[in-house]
Amino acid sequence: MGAKRTKARPGEGEKLREEILCAADALLGEEGTDEALTLRAVARRTGVSTPSVYAHFPSRDALLEAVCLRVWDELAHRMREHAAGVADPMRALSRCARVYARFALDHPVQYRVLLMRPTGGSSPGALACFRHLADATAACVRAGILRGEPESLAMGLWSAMHGCVSLMIAQPGFDWPEEPEALIDGVIRMAGLGTALACRVPRDAIPPSAELAADLDEVAAGWATSRDRTG
Amino acid sequence: MGAKRTKARPGEGEKLREEILCAADALLGEEGTDEALTLRAVARRTGVSTPSVYAHFPSRDALLEAVCLRVWDELAHRMREHAAGVADPMRALSRCARVYARFALDHPVQYRVLLMRPTGGSSPGALACFRHLADATAACVRAGILRGEPESLAMGLWSAMHGCVSLMIAQPGFDWPEEPEALIDGVIRMAGLGTALACRVPRDAIPPSAELAADLDEVAAGWATSRDRTG
């Protein structure tokens, strides 16, 4: 260990914890994959011996989870920023969804670690993601635009958004539209209109294709003049 | 190695390849996670030395991918079985989606390995999954029920289905409905109705919440009498 570390005084152990998190974060950012987050690599980068990490994190997985969770505050921040002052709750919901997708694509490694890996139970990252969407959904229900259990409706919306971004993250070689926003917007429209429509009709009350098409043509005719634009 | 293997004659190398795949498959099934698929474990189970695996698979990842792909035929089989003889293309599509979800939940390890892991490019498993849904979607477009590029529409449907099952696989501790089919059916309804409706109106032509609610109430009123049941 070339550069000798000045030993921390008692009570300053927290400082090293922060340094470790920073090193881990930088490592993830540079290598672009969680496999690069080796205990030895992060220790070397922090200028400390490998087992020292165990004084602050019980295992590699715990460190990985901790460093990935760090960026989650940004999601909450962006959500508030973009949904604030949007009166129409459906529009606020769609903005939430768009922010969600952008966030996932901006932090693919962290998103993957917290949401696309088999955790024993459920990751705190997942719960946070869901809560944001569920809150915006609940607002729509309160406003009478959506109907039913908000949590159930939100699960559907969450599924659609998560599926969209997680596929783009895990299958970058797939033939996606060159503009990711195109797919994202499409999914938001689909999910938004879909839940709005589906929560109005009772289970198993969907007409066969022909009538379905006719009915939807009718309602769509009214919108075709572009009475308004979605935010 | 206790039990001596009778050495294979030239040209019989393929046999070992099959044995390795079987051992790997059994290992995945028993342990329930791909981390259990160790070269040493599969070699031990096959009764062969560790590096022998390299004669048939270039790397651990290749073996993992190969063994997970084995079960993919079942998906195609189930699709054909359930969609055959369904005249209504929208109903056939929803059946496809349901089969897709069941398949994923029935083979969580394989699904995870092939669709929820960062592959350099795009996994063949992903392409197969997408194709099934895309074909059923194209049938709906041909029948005039859905409109637009079938591939684009299918991507949205795929996102919804994949999001649903991949979340349930990766976050088993989340507060899902005790009946997974409930969420799956909900997502199928949402996605089906959503694409049917969204592909009828031009981009950015969605009315604000109040009018949206009114219009959808109107069309839903016609369906409330349960004119038909979706398969």
Place this chain on the structure above:
DNA sequence: ATCGTCAAGTTGACGGTGTCAAGTCAATGC
């Protein structure tokens, strides 16, 4: 000023992993 205490870090090791280079060995073709 010195000593004991105790948190903070280090050393060294263990068992496990994927992977590779070199060697062994039986079956085959000539």
Place this chain on the structure above:
DNA sequence: GCATTGACTTGACACCGTCAACTTGACGAT
């Protein structure tokens, strides 16, 4: 009967997460 060759093994390398035991240095009390 001999060389060849494909199938497989041996042994090693570098790396990994993790743990037990040890060292070190700053502090409070005397």
